[in-house]
């Protein structure tokens with residue numbers, strides 16, 4: 181399988197509740213909470229596109245976009 | 259279809275507390291449906307009352323939000339009248355096994371093809387943190403300030419003994435496994451039970467000093483083990499995760515069709 185290359189962390193700031201689950205379980209320590217307790221990719225260059233943040237987010241607020249794959253239709257409209 | 263095509267976006271952000279495991283169940287469920295490649299019209303979600311039951315409002319399938327403890331009874335009606343549909347019934351541990359305990363064992367006994375998702379947070383979340391039949395001996399709840407003296411059900415054992423033909427357990431930490439189990443449970447032709455250990459940081463977590471949502475998920479990682487593992491032999495207090503039962507047995511709606519056939523004396 182070709183290695184996926186990160187395009188973007190698509191974060192829905194309206195939906196993110198700052199629970200910190202994605203931050204805690206990211207194996208590469210990519211994510212952090214900002215002053216408003218919303219998640220952001222502090223070190224995107226370290227991301228390995230494992231999607232563990234995406235599948236464990238209780239609020240469907242974070243999505244990993246990779247080079248080959250486009251944003252989901254709803255993500256795009258944001 | 260993308261995961262987000264299966265939700266009612268107008269109701270987001272959802273009402274669950276920050277870090278509530280019920281949201282991870284929703285997330286994994288959507289991925290299971292995506293993997294199944296089903297259309298929204300092929301699925302009916304029937305829920306009762308509780309934080310967990312609110313999940314039915316967020317998915318864009320056919321949905322019914324019914325009475326506390328009675329979701330399986332309504333779901334049985336739906337399935338009997340439209341057996342071609344896939345019926346998914348998310349329930350809280352209180353919903354499924356306190357007030358709804360009888361419906362639960364009898365749905366299992368009949369082996370009617372539907373998928374019961376027991377979202378076990380070991381507490382009544384919606385009503386403010388009262389203990390449930392899954393809270394566990396010694397735990398703290400608003401109704402057991404001196405420690406709970408009730409023992410818990412083992413949901414998997416109960417489901418198995420009652421006759422369920424697919425029985426599995428996982429946790430919100432194991433989100434990928436949860437997706438696989440929900441997918442397999444929906445495909446199974448019989449009564450399927452997937453127990454999901456899911457955190458309620460607001461009541462169970464806080465009362466029992468288990469830390470925040472992520473720490474509660476760390477606990478699921480460290481306190482569970484695959485069925486029959488060596489770790490379980492060495493430490494019997496570990497909770498087993500995996501598929502406990504997967505077997506064939508005549509399904510209720512199929513059997514009922516045969517009854518109709520007989521009653522008609524073979525005439526169509």
Ligand SMILES: Cc1ncc(C[n+]2csc(CCOP(=O)(O)OP(=O)(O)O)c2C)c(N)n1
Pocket residue numbers: 307308309310311325326349350351352353354357377379381382383384385390
């Ligand atoms: C017949 C009836 N009895 C009691 C209630 C009050 N009630 C609402 S939700 C609930 C329990 C919720 O706990 P659980 O089912 O475990 O779900 P959770 O909220 O923890 O997800 C109770 C007792 C009700 N709505 N209807």
Ligand code: SF4
Pocket residue numbers: 195196197198199200201202203218219236237238239240241242277
């Ligand atoms: S897991 Fe989701 S809701 Fe929680 S901080 Fe991360 S993006 Fe926000």
Ligand code: SF4
Pocket residue numbers: 205206207208209210211226227228229230231232233234244
């Ligand atoms: S995809 Fe994996 S490595 Fe990248 S931010 Fe998410 S959890 Fe971290």
Ligand code: SF4
Pocket residue numbers: 273274275277278279280309310379383384457458459460461
């Ligand atoms: S009270 Fe508990 S179960 Fe209910 S939404 Fe909050 S964390 Fe979830």
